[in-house]
Amino acid sequence: MADTPRTVTAKALWAENPIFRQVLGICSTLAVTNLLANTLFMCFGVIFVTSLSNLTISLLREYIPKRVRMIVQVLIIASYVMMVDIIIKALNPDIHRFIGPYVGLIITNCIIMGRAEAFASQNKPWISLLDGFASGLGYSFILIAIALVREPLGFGTLLGYTLPAKDLWWHQWTIMVMPPGAFFMLAIVTWACRGLQVSKEKTT
Amino acid sequence: MNKSSPAYILTFTLIICAVFGTAVSLVHHGTRGMLEKNKKLHRNRVIARAFELDVPGESAAAYARALENAIQRDTLVHKERAFRTFTHTGQNHIGFVFSGMGFWDAITGILVLTGDLERVVNIQFLEQKETPGLGARIEEPWFTRQFKGLRIDWDALPAERIIVGPSPDPDAQNRVDAITGATQTSIALMRILNEELDTFRKARTASASERL
Numbered sequence A: 001m002a003d004t005p006r007t008v009t010a011k012a013l014w015a016e017n018p019i020f021r022q023v024l025g026i027c028s029t030l031a032v033t034n035l036l037a038n039t040l041f042m043c044f045g046v047i048f049v050t051s052l053s054n055l056t057i058s059l060l061r062e063y064i065p066k067r068v069r070m071i072v073q074v075l076i077i078a079s080y081v082m083m084v085d086i087i088i089k090a091l092n093p094d095i096h097r098f099i100g101p102y103v104g105l106i107i108t109n110c111i112i113m114g115r116a117e118a119f120a121s122q123n124k125p126w127i128s129l130l131d132g133f134a135s136g137l138g139y140s141f142i143l144i145a146i147a148l149v150r151e152p153l154g155f156g157t158l159l160g161y162t163l164p165a166k167d168l169w170w171h172q173w174t175i176m177v178m179p180p181g182a183f184f185m186l187a188i189v190t191w192a193c194r195g196l197q198v199s200k201e202k203t204t
Numbered sequence B: 001m002n003k004s005s006p007a008y009i010l011t012f013t014l015i016i017c018a019v020f021g022t023a024v025s026l027v028h029h030g031t032r033g034m035l036e037k038n039k040k041l042h043r044n045r046v047i048a049r050a051f052e053l054d055v056p057g058e059s060a061a062a063y064a065r066a067l068e069n070a071i072q073r074d075t076l077v078h079k080e081r082a083f084r085t086f087t088h089t090g091q092n093h094i095g096f097v098f099s100g101m102g103f104w105d106a107i108t109g110i111l112v113l114t115g116d117l118e119r120v121v122n123i124q125f126l127e128q129k130e131t132p133g134l135g136a137r138i139e140e141p142w143f144t145r146q147f148k149g150l151r152i153d154w155d156a157l158p159a160e161r162i163i164v165g166p167s168p169d170p171d172a173q174n175r176v177d178a179i180t181g182a183t184q185t186s187i188a189l190m191r192i193l194n195e196e197l198d199t200f201r202k203a204r205t206a207s208a209s210e211r212l
Helices: A005-015 A026-032 A036-059 A066-091 A093-108 A110-120 A125-155 A179-203 B006-030 B032-050 B060-070 B135-139 B141-147 B183-211
Strands: B071-078 B081-088 B093-101 B106-114 B120-127
Touching (some): A026 A125, A066 A093, A066 A110, A093 B032, B006 B032, B032 B060, B032 B106, B071 B183, B135 B183
Antiparallel strands (some): B081 B093
């Protein structure tokens, strides 16, 4: 069955979500989710790169020689990543100083290469753009969900703003902003989402 | 056209490289002004932090004004090394830009000392590309705070005037804790600081004797 915009979006966001279903792009998920602002910039970067690389690779799919297709895909992805890197550096150098190394690593993010190779190189431009965008969104919503827990528990803030009545409820839970906190949260999110998927399958 | 012929592959790859290379260059060119401005603001912020200046607001103009009022900039040249120096006009503190090779790439920062060069007042970093989460933690306040008031043991060997990490003397006054998991960065930082301190003191002595 051919992919429709609806199935492509549903798969990327939920049924085949890159993070909790395919377990791709975990490196940046663990690294940048201790602050929501960092997460948002990273998500912007990944959505931008997955969308445009999918579109470009799909537009060129008839012309890319099979033998060098991987190199060409990496070159296209790397160019967009460099653009994102420059743009984030210009817009917000403070965030860039923190997430800079991970922005560079978007090039090797398996979601992007995976979508380019599995989808964009075999489908039409419009649907490939949508697939890239939806995959980026699927990645983003999990990252944002994790950051929404880690930042308040670890720092007592959200987007840098102190949360109300912080003195009453907040105890510095340092582990939340350290790497182990990311592992715990990712495991909990994966467990919860997969649990939901399984219970849905059982009822249908 | 035969897509697997070497001529096609070569031409296609060259065109792709040229197109995307140009696109990246254009984006870079378009944001150059912003990048320059950000760089200047970052530098001013680090200097202000190093001297603990009171800056009203977060704007670039506020930092520029605060620095203009309190800090005198100079260059100290000794042999082939030129130090950018900063003197706090109100206090007798002098800062200079140090730099050297870290574990991955160059580390640059500002080291502020008391006027007699006996103690460290503060340390702040301008640029470093150490491992995120490990070596990159040299920028974090818990690490830089250790340098405040640190005595420089000028009588010790040139490589051990400031010690980052373990020392045979547990009560050493010139020692700060290294970063767990970032031994190479800690060793590199210790080497950079000691080398730069040595050269800086020589430069300062030479310039003072020239003035006499």
